[in-house]
Amino acid sequence: MSGSFRIFKIAGISVEINLSWLIILVLLTASLALDWFPVAAPRYPVLTYWALGFLAALLLFASVLAHELSHSLVARARGLPVKSITLFIFGGVSNIERGPQSPGIEFQMAAVGPLTSIVIGGVSLGAALLVGDASPLIWATLYYLGVTNLLLAGFNLIPGFPLDGGRVLRSIIWKATGSLRKATLWAARVGQGFAYLLILVGVWQFFTGYLVPGLWLGFIGWFLLQAAQAENAQVVLESLFKDVTVGQLMGPAPGGAQGNVSVQWLVDNYVLPYGARSIPVMSGETFIGLITLEDIRRVPRESWPLTPINAAMTPFARLRIARPGESLNEALPRMARGDVNQLPVVDEMGRLVGMLSRDAIMRYVEIRRGLGMEEVEPGQLSRREGAGRPSQGEPPLPVTS
Numbered sequence: 001m002s003g004s005f006r007i008f009k010i011a012g013i014s015v016e017i018n019l020s021w022l023i024i025l026v027l028l029t030a031s032l033a034l035d036w037f038p039v040a041a042p043r044y045p046v047l048t049y050w051a052l053g054f055l056a057a058l059l060l061f062a063s064v065l066a067h068e069l070s071h072s073l074v075a076r077a078r079g080l081p082v083k084s085i086t087l088f089i090f091g092g093v094s095n096i097e098r099g100p101q102s103p104g105i106e107f108q109m110a111a112v113g114p115l116t117s118i119v120i121g122g123v124s125l126g127a128a129l130l131v132g133d134a135s136p137l138i139w140a141t142l143y144y145l146g147v148t149n150l151l152l153a154g155f156n157l158i159p160g161f162p163l164d165g166g167r168v169l170r171s172i173i174w175k176a177t178g179s180l181r182k183a184t185l186w187a188a189r190v191g192q193g194f195a196y197l198l199i200l201v202g203v204w205q206f207f208t209g210y211l212v213p214g215l216w217l218g219f220i221g222w223f224l225l226q227a228a229q230a231e232n233a234q235v236v237l238e239s240l241f242k243d244v245t246v247g248q249l250m251g252p253a254p255g256g257a258q259g260n261v262s263v264q265w266l267v268d269n270y271v272l273p274y275g276a277r278s279i280p281v282m283s284g285e286t287f288i289g290l291i292t293l294e295d296i297r298r299v300p301r302e303s304w305p306l307t308p309i310n311a312a313m314t315p316f317a318r319l320r321i322a323r324p325g326e327s328l329n330e331a332l333p334r335m336a337r338g339d340v341n342q343l344p345v346v347d348e349m350g351r352l353v354g355m356l357s358r359d360a361i362m363r364y365v366e367i368r369r370g371l372g373m374e375e376v377e378p379g380q381l382s383r384r385e386g387a388g389r390p391s392q393g394e395p396p397l398p399v400t401s
């Protein structure tokens with residue numbers, strides 16, 4: 001997620017905060033300080049309400065983090081690499097690099113989140129009960145945490161993508177039918193239906209005088225809608241590319257240039273006459289790197305005649321490459337993560353055997369669509385590439401209004 005920065009690492013997973021999270025932190029603190037604490041624990045100084053409001057908001061996000069962490073830890077224990085957890089305006093997401101391999105793993109990964117929230121909620125409510133009248137401020141904090149965590153669990157159990165309940169539903173349909181694609185389609189449909197409902201209720205609230213809650217619901221609905229569609233597109237594409245190898249779609253390897261020629265020579269002889277945007281760099285017959293327009297732009301203009309291209313290129317060791325025999329589903333995320341338009345295809349001997357380009361993949365999708373073989377929309381490809389891998393979407397705190 002852009003605009004995120006890392007705050008710490010926990011159990012080897014980096015925890016990031018998105019700038020949009022600051023908005024919800026302020027909103028939550030204010031609503032707690034102005035609406036909740038003065039009612040739940042009257043006759044304290046205003047400053048106390050604000051300090052406690054801030055603390056309770058932080059504790060709520062600690063609960064959201066615990067919820068996400070439970071998803072991530074189960075994912076990792078089942079062999080799925082976890083990149084990070086991000087807290088943002090609508091809650092948290094775990095950035096898990098691959099989808100689960102079986103319905104059983106999916107079920108465990110999804111269910112553990114709401115379960116964690118239920119446990120935190122139950123413990124907080126129990127503690128609130130113990131504290132009772134002894135300390136109204138502590139009671140109000142614990143009670144708030146208890147109720148919001150239970151609401152969070154309840155909201156997440158709604159059986160539509162991208163909510164945890166949607167993942168549970170998907171794992172069940174997946175198990176029953178054996179088709180991940182069918183299961184995803186259904187979970188995404190329920191998710192989209194629910195998202196439209198939220199938007200509808202949001203619009204209705206907005207026009208009946210509840211401006212802020214209406215807007216908030218509308219935004220949550222919109223966010224869920226996007227996520228449900230992206231997830232469905234992802235799975236459709238994965239099934240489309242399952243049996244396609246890089247070697248089948250790659251184009252021929254472009255002619256390379258020797259590493260000792262100058263950047264100026266390359267621009268005059270390759271880039272300008274042929275419009276080449278990405279040129280393999282060779283040392284004799286060996287492929288040693290790739291030089292792109294971006295690499296060239298980094299060299300100051302006046303140094304072009306004197307800089308050999310092997311000093312300006314991206315060397316082989318730092319290149320993202322594809323193998324001719326691997327599935328497109330393995331190569332595509334690499335392309336998306338590197339935000340590059342093509343990957344050099346290198347065989348086991350280190351020889352450059354072709355180029356896999358985004359254009360060729362788009363063309364393939366187009367042709368299959370033209371033949372009526374798939375219902376995938378061309379726009380889904382770019383959406384998937386922009387959005388990266390699927391993540392466990394965590395919605396929001398439905399209780400702030």
Ligand SMILES: [Zn+2]
Binds near residue numbers: 113164
């Ligand atoms: Zn969750």
